[in-house]
Amino acid sequence: MNVSEFLQANAGAAQLHGPQDRIVLSSRVRLARNVRGFAFPGWAKKPERVKALEAIRPAVEKLAPLAGAFSSAMDDLTALDKQILVERHLISREHAAKSTGSGVVLNRAQTLCVMINEEDHLRMQSLLPGLQVRDAWQAIDKIDGDLEKQLDYAFAPDLGYLTACPTNLGTGIRVSAMLHLPALVLAEQVNQIIQAVNKLGLAVRGLYGEGTEALGNVFQVSNQMTLGETEADIVERINKVLNQIIEHEDNARASLMEKKPKMVLNHIGRAYGILANAHSISSKEAMNLLSLMKLGVDLDLFPSAERSLVDELFVLTQPAHLQRQFTEKLGAEERDLLRADMVRDRLRQVARPVTKPAEGGKGPAENGGAK
Amino acid sequence: MLCNLCKENEATVHLTQIVGDKMQKVDLCEACSKEKGVSDPTGFSLADLLLGLGASQEIEKAAADGVELKCPACGFTQSDFKKSGRFGCPECYQTFSDGLEALLKTMHKGTKHAGKVPAALRVVREAKDKLKTLQKKLDKAIAEEDYEAAAQLRDELKHAKEKGGQVSTS
Ligand SMILES: [Zn+2]
Ligand SMILES: [Zn+2]
Numbered sequence: 001m002n003v004s005e006f007l008q009a010n011a012g013a014a015q016l017h018g019p020q021d022r023i024v025l026s027s028r029v030r031l032a033r034n035v036r037g038f039a040f041p042g043w044a045k046k047p048e049r050v051k052a053l054e055a056i057r058p059a060v061e062k063l064a065p066l067a068g069a070f071s072s073a074m075d076d077l078t079a080l081d082k083q084i085l086v087e088r089h090l091i092s093r094e095h096a097a098k099s100t101g102s103g104v105v106l107n108r109a110q111t112l113c114v115m116i117n118e119e120d121h122l123r124m125q126s127l128l129p130g131l132q133v134r135d136a137w138q139a140i141d142k143i144d145g146d147l148e149k150q151l152d153y154a155f156a157p158d159l160g161y162l163t164a165c166p167t168n169l170g171t172g173i174r175v176s177a178m179l180h181l182p183a184l185v186l187a188e189q190v191n192q193i194i195q196a197v198n199k200l201g202l203a204v205r206g207l208y209g210e211g212t213e214a215l216g217n218v219f220q221v222s223n224q225m226t227l228g229e230t231e232a233d234i235v236e237r238i239n240k241v242l243n244q245i246i247e248h249e250d251n252a253r254a255s256l257m258e259k260k261p262k263m264v265l266n267h268i269g270r271a272y273g274i275l276a277n278a279h280s281i282s283s284k285e286a287m288n289l290l291s292l293m294k295l296g297v298d299l300d301l302f303p304s305a306e307r308s309l310v311d312e313l314f315v316l317t318q319p320a321h322l323q324r325q326f327t328e329k330l331g332a333e334e335r336d337l338l339r340a341d342m343v344r345d346r347l348r349q350v351a352r353p354v355t356k357p358a359e360g361g362k363g364p365a366e367n368g369g370a371k
Numbered sequence: 372m373l374c375n376l377c378k379e380n381e382a383t384v385h386l387t388q389i390v391g392d393k394m395q396k397v398d399l400c401e402a403c404s405k406e407k408g409v410s411d412p413t414g415f416s417l418a419d420l421l422l423g424l425g426a427s428q429e430i431e432k433a434a435a436d437g438v439e440l441k442c443p444a445c446g447f448t449q450s451d452f453k454k455s456g457r458f459g460c461p462e463c464y465q466t467f468s469d470g471l472e473a474l475l476k477t478m479h480k481g482t483k484h485a486g487k488v489p490a491a492l493r494v495v496r497e498a499k500d501k502l503k504t505l506q507k508k509l510d511k512a513i514a515e516e517d518y519e520a521a522a523q524l525r526d527e528l529k530h531a532k533e534k535g536g537q538v539s540t541s
Contacts, residue, residue, distance in 0.1 A: 034461055039445045043459035093405070119457070141487070148489045154461030157496065160484030162461040166471070167478050171486035201480065203386065228481020 003081040004324050006070040007088075010108040016308060018130020022298050023246050025178040025218065025311075026089070029136040029235070030125040031144055032163045032172035034154040040164035041102070041117040049101030049117050056121060059150040060105050060114050063143060070106045075099040083320035089127070089178075091115055112143065119164050120172075122147075131242055133175055137235045160227065170227030175238045179245060182217040182295040183252035186264065190219070193248055197241055201225055216287035216314070221245070257299065268296040268353055276347040280333075281340040286317045301353040313346060374400035442466040501531055 001009070018024070038044060038052040053073065061071050074082070074095070082096040091104055095118045102117040115123040124147075126140035154162040160170035168174075184190040194204040205220040221241065223234050256264050271292035274281070281289075294310040296302050315321060317339050323330055330338065374382045380400030441448045443466065447459025458464065464471065475482045488496060505528045512521040 036461060039447075039460040040458060042455065042457050043445060043447060043451075144487075145490070148491075153489055155489055155492065156464065156484075157488075157492070158483055159464055160486060160488075162464055164457045166458070166474060169475065170479065170484045173486070205386070225478065225480045227475060227479035228483060228485055230486045 001070070003070065003077065003084050006106075007084070007110070010110070013108045014110050015129055016311075018128055018132050020246055021130035023180055023249050024131040024242060025180055026127060026129055027131055027133045027136050027177045028089075028125055028127045028175070029133065029140050030123060030174045030176075031140055031161075032120040032168045032174075033122040033124070033144065033147070033151075033161055034163060035121045036152045036154045038121065040119070041121065042119060042164055044101075046101055052121055053101050053103050053116055056116050056151065057103050057105070059147060060116065060122075060124075062150070063146050065112055065139070065143060066105060066107050066114075068108050069112075070104075070108075072104060073100075074102040074104065077104075080320055080323060084324065087315065087318040087320050092118065092123075094118060095123075112139065114143075120168070131177065131239075131246070133177060133235055133239050133242070137173075137175065137231060141231070167224075168226050171229070171231050171234070173226055173231050173234060174222055175235055176220055176222035177238070177242050179219045179221060179242070179249075180217055180291065180294060181219055181245070181249050182291050183256055184249050185217050186267065187252045187256055189248070189252055193245060194219075197221060197245070200237065200241060202238065202241060215284060216291040218287075218291070253295075253299065264295075264299075265301075265353070265355055267292050268299075268301060272296065272302075272347075272350075272353055275343050276350070276352070277344065278340045279344075280336045281343065282332075282336055283317055283319060283339065286339060286343065287314065290314055290317070296353050301355075302350055303354065305350045309346065309350070313343060317343065372398050374398060374403050376400075376403040440466060498531070502528065505531060 018027070034040060035052065035056065038055075039048055041049055041052070044052065057071065057073075060066065061069065077085075082091070085091040085104065085106075086093055086096050088110070090106060090110065090113045092115070095102065095104070095115045098117065102115075104116065105114040106112070111127055113125050113127065115125075124140060124143055126136040126143070128136050128139075156162060161172040163169050163172050181190055181193075184193060197204050201224060203222055203224050205222075221238065223238060226234075271289040275286070275289050275293060290310055290313055293302070294314075297305050297307060297310055319332075319335055322335050322339055322342070326338070372382045374380045375398050377400060380402065382398035383401050384399045384404040386397045386399070439448050439450065442459055442463045444462035445460035447463050447466075449467070452458065452463075452467065458467070472482050505524060509521060509524040509528060512518075512524055
């Protein structure tokens with residue numbers, strides 16, 4: 001079974017919704033661990049990496065929460081399989097480039113993913129939709145607790161878990177969340193937020209421009225320091241910050257709709273217009289426009305749209321996800337055409353945006369046009 | 372603004388982080404940011420990028436006057452660390468321990484692990500912690516000339532040592 005077939009066969013097991021998922025797309029906790037007696041994967045020669053994989057993979061597969069998991073050595077995966085895992089944010093690009101001596105194990109619900117011989121012997125992560133960093137930590141803490149009974153972890157009392165890169169030393173934990181912040185971007189407040197979050201020792205990743213714009217208005221917040229603090233402290237701090245960011249984004253949405261409704265409606269209406277009518281669209285443009293449509297859905301401007309439609313399109317318009325539906329290899333231009341066809345088709349059942357939120361009250365004070 | 376790494380392309384990815392009261396900033400072009408794993412779904416590490424931009428000097432400085440250190444377990448050297456910002460094996464932390472603390476200070480909240488401990492080691496650590504607390508109490512009792520309490524604490528300590536000794540000799 002390849003990755004696509006596994007994902008499709010287990011689509012029902014996947015958790016799609018979580019608390020606050022209008023704004024928090026996903027929460028993730030990753031732990032880095034290494035096994036005593038083996039060199040780190042970046043330094044180990046191939047036979048040693050293979051030996052480490054052979055020692056680690058069965059231990060991971062045995063874990064109860066990974067029953068029925070997809071498990072594969074990286075050299076048994078096609079380039080397309082790897083790319084699909086990258087687009088689903090399940091493995092890193094770096095891991096996708098690995099072959100002999102590396103592996104991946106993914107549970108049926110796609111909430112637990114273990115990379116073997118990435119930069120460290122083990123990079124295990126728990127991934128949940130919406131704001132669930134505490135739950136994600138508990139889930140991965142448990143896996144780690146079970147695994148330490150089978151594997152001899154490299155650990156020093158003073159330095160904690162020993163990792164290939166000293167930036168991960170200690171707890172080896174990285175807690176992160178993907179946030180959709182279109183209103184903070186439109187209101188030009190996102191830079192202030194990023195600076196405030198930086199001051200708390202957390203990093204925000206924004207792409208393009210002076211950090212004001214992120215592709216699809218999606219930002220990632222994550223901790224940077226792993227040594228000198230407990231895991232629980234790190235998780236709680238991020239959780240608190242995420243709640244504050246949600247509040248700011250909610251406020252920005254309300255205030256934009258009150259003070260500049262035309263600006264917001266203009267962006268959303270144009271995004272819909274292009275997505276519903278374009279015959280060629282790049283994945284970058286699609287993401288940016290889908291972000292605005294998602295905002296429209298959140299503001300109840302698309303009463304006829306399924307909530308999950310836009311989220312699905314975010315994933316399905318990515319290059320490898322498009323490619324897997326076709327047997328011949330597609331070029332970038334062909335992909336742009338097929339992407340536009342798919343989006344137009346999916347949006348056929350979605351009527352154009354109303355100019356007042358369906359529930360009324362919060363919308364602009366003018367008489368609405370087409371309904 | 373030019374990319375800090377290749378110093379050729381226009382920087383479009385701007386990363387900042389504050390450790391203690393120091394602000395660290397890295398500006399990268401799209402190609403370099405991709406290569407450096409800035410788009411890693413599990414989150415990028417700014418300190419890791421800074422390692423590539425000179426922070427690894429701490430490790431070199433530590434042994435600037437001597438022969439180049441080499442890890443006896445894996446053969447990894449200081450210049451290897453300078454190249455990759457990564458160590459070769461878990462033992463390397465012992466081998467390169469001299470410059471390590473200064474390096475860790477530039478990237479972490481503290482230099483001592485405060486988090487999770489594998490269960491097998493936890494037992495040993497708890498026994499050690501108990502000994503330490505008892506010893507402190509005993510010192511205090513003696514300083515305060517509370518000999519009754521001191522005698523009792525000395526018994527407790529002796530008892531704990533006998534018990535703890537069995538655990539920690541493993
Ligand atoms: Zn560059
Ligand atoms: Zn070594």
